[in-house]
Amino acid sequence: MSQRRPRHHLNLESGRIDMSHGSGGRAMAQLIDELFRHHLDNRYLRQGDDHASFEVGAGRLAMSTDGHVISPLFFPGGDIGSLAIHGTVNDVAMAGAMPHYLSAGFILEEGLPLADLQRIVISMAEAATAAGVAVITGDTKVVERGKGDGIFITTTGVGTIPDGVAISGRNARPGDRVIVSGTMGDHGVAILACRNGLQLQSTILSDSAPLHRMVAAMVAVAPNIHSLRDPTRGGLATTLNELAQQSQVGIRLEESAIPVREEVSAVCELLGLDPLYSANEGKLICICDPADAEPLVATMRRQPYGEDAAVIGEVVADPHHFVQLRTRFGGSRIVDWLVGEQLPRIC
Amino acid sequence: MSQRRPRHHLNLESGRIDMSHGSGGRAMAQLIDELFRHHLDNRYLRQGDDHASFEVGAGRLAMSTDGHVISPLFFPGGDIGSLAIHGTVNDVAMAGAMPHYLSAGFILEEGLPLADLQRIVISMAEAATAAGVAVITGDTKVVERGKGDGIFITTTGVGTIPDGVAISGRNARPGDRVIVSGTMGDHGVAILACRNGLQLQSTILSDSAPLHRMVAAMVAVAPNIHSLRDPTRGGLATTLNELAQQSQVGIRLEESAIPVREEVSAVCELLGLDPLYSANEGKLICICDPADAEPLVATMRRQPYGEDAAVIGEVVADPHHFVQLRTRFGGSRIVDWLVGEQLPRIC
Numbered sequence: 001m002s003q004r005r006p007r008h009h010l011n012l013e014s015g016r017i018d019m020s021h022g023s024g025g026r027a028m029a030q031l032i033d034e035l036f037r038h039h040l041d042n043r044y045l046r047q048g049d050d051h052a053s054f055e056v057g058a059g060r061l062a063m064s065t066d067g068h069v070i071s072p073l074f075f076p077g078g079d080i081g082s083l084a085i086h087g088t089v090n091d092v093a094m095a096g097a098m099p100h101y102l103s104a105g106f107i108l109e110e111g112l113p114l115a116d117l118q119r120i121v122i123s124m125a126e127a128a129t130a131a132g133v134a135v136i137t138g139d140t141k142v143v144e145r146g147k148g149d150g151i152f153i154t155t156t157g158v159g160t161i162p163d164g165v166a167i168s169g170r171n172a173r174p175g176d177r178v179i180v181s182g183t184m185g186d187h188g189v190a191i192l193a194c195r196n197g198l199q200l201q202s203t204i205l206s207d208s209a210p211l212h213r214m215v216a217a218m219v220a221v222a223p224n225i226h227s228l229r230d231p232t233r234g235g236l237a238t239t240l241n242e243l244a245q246q247s248q249v250g251i252r253l254e255e256s257a258i259p260v261r262e263e264v265s266a267v268c269e270l271l272g273l274d275p276l277y278s279a280n281e282g283k284l285i286c287i288c289d290p291a292d293a294e295p296l297v298a299t300m301r302r303q304p305y306g307e308d309a310a311v312i313g314e315v316v317a318d319p320h321h322f323v324q325l326r327t328r329f330g331g332s333r334i335v336d337w338l339v340g341e342q343l344p345r346i347c
Numbered sequence: 348m349s350q351r352r353p354r355h356h357l358n359l360e361s362g363r364i365d366m367s368h369g370s371g372g373r374a375m376a377q378l379i380d381e382l383f384r385h386h387l388d389n390r391y392l393r394q395g396d397d398h399a400s401f402e403v404g405a406g407r408l409a410m411s412t413d414g415h416v417i418s419p420l421f422f423p424g425g426d427i428g429s430l431a432i433h434g435t436v437n438d439v440a441m442a443g444a445m446p447h448y449l450s451a452g453f454i455l456e457e458g459l460p461l462a463d464l465q466r467i468v469i470s471m472a473e474a475a476t477a478a479g480v481a482v483i484t485g486d487t488k489v490v491e492r493g494k495g496d497g498i499f500i501t502t503t504g505v506g507t508i509p510d511g512v513a514i515s516g517r518n519a520r521p522g523d524r525v526i527v528s529g530t531m532g533d534h535g536v537a538i539l540a541c542r543n544g545l546q547l548q549s550t551i552l553s554d555s556a557p558l559h560r561m562v563a564a565m566v567a568v569a570p571n572i573h574s575l576r577d578p579t580r581g582g583l584a585t586t587l588n589e590l591a592q593q594s595q596v597g598i599r600l601e602e603s604a605i606p607v608r609e610e611v612s613a614v615c616e617l618l619g620l621d622p623l624y625s626a627n628e629g630k631l632i633c634i635c636d637p638a639d640a641e642p643l644v645a646t647m648r649r650q651p652y653g654e655d656a657a658v659i660g661e662v663v664a665d666p667h668h669f670v671q672l673r674t675r676f677g678g679s680r681i682v683d684w685l686v687g688e689q690l691p692r693i694c
Contacts, residue, residue: 024582025687048517055405055408057405067486067501103412105414141692141694143496144692152499154486156503233375234371235371340367344366345369345490
């Protein structure tokens, strides 16, 4: 028997990923058993096949995928593992859906310390457990040193959409209210500050968080929510431009109503950035009937990640599909799409 | 209006991916519209949200994910685009399921020629159409030059499992027959020959192909199939060891019954390789009741990718879970797991 099993466990203190961990052979089987299955354990992974199977009732499902290439891998408020869970949980939730099942595809670079991989997998497991989702199937590839960057994680999620809910970026209508669930720009600024080694009085944390329970509460109060989207890459400004384009409407914002943390504003001023273009990983934009706005904001404020929810503007008829901002000084300016690259590899 | 839209279309002749294509801003929106949505077009992608939604009936679904990091990107018999469709279609099919919906996550390296990306996306679209599946949602990230390798594609598939079908690597029983759907080792040897610039009289092509229709025909004839698995990385030898381990059985093979192309044998001999450890991307292993073996082989042989289907051995009781081979010369040897790395980045 001894020849059939690796003699030693993975060396999680000083071991590193090598090409054999992607071979399909014994080293890969050991990595999957001792790291991935061990920490992410659930009855689907225990099926041990290259797929997982699960029961569904008749209805609508939502599916979404997100590749995660964030640099650095560990940052204030999270890491690539927790982010890979939250990112896909949130994309599924933006359908008004309850995410249940996730897959995870890992692309590892030769030389990645196993200790880092373990820390990331444990973080994924904790984030999945906290969110009530299961990583039910996965895949591991290894690329040569210099052909990757430590680890990339692509997660895909599937969730169930409650009957009668039909949320899409296409559904914004003139007169609708625009709500955000909290402060803008935290994630992008946290990553930037961390990359630049900025010494800040108070560390700015990424807002990375799962929003699906808040969405479930929102949908229960207002099943007729028109649009939901999480303002990740490109920030609030770009995401609202996408929604305006998709629904063929314009949007008017009140600058004074948009919640931004003081520290985030300060760092943005220092570095010449705009918090409206800075990424969020635990915030959502909701567009709804005016009558639903107040009950929704009240509901969001009672949720863990919605304390700072606020109405920030409204949808208008506009053949140009402009997003316009009424500034604190009473002026008005067009908030355009992000052009170029503000912050590479932010998620 | 002119300021709201890119003035020029993507330069598909000489343009290259730059960091702005991963920014979440306008350049990314253009890339998605003009390349991904344009070629992969379907009513789900046209929803234009970060997720896609679809109707399902009550029952069991199978889900599987696969990252594709193959090098080179283009090879005899396919490319990373067609492979990314076939790989996931097949993993879902190995549940006895009919795949319907795929997601695709792209990780692009700065500098990738847009012409290469277009060729890959067109190949994906053609493979998806031929397989009758739709890529319904996706994601694009860009990493700096030297932090990736052209393009990595992670696909995830969802499919429906017919009522009464319960196929798993756990279900092999002593007395069962072991069937393969065709010649072993073609994909691995094609990639190796291509990498080494071997001048062969006849080019060896990858066997990359979608197997779900053959599986549907097989399940219709024998709903009680015990195990299905596609022998990709690690080849037939490693995959049978996985199955033996998972089902806690042994396996005995007849070397003379295992189909291998003459050219593949020749290249393997030249390079000191074993075709039983060489990857396949259009072949499956089926383990079934002895009574189902002949009808299944007959069914497979009538299918486009099953002409060379054959019974190659049987499942035996063995507390060591060994895979053993009776050689052409009447001897017997143990066929162990792949140890180390025969061929990196084969899929």
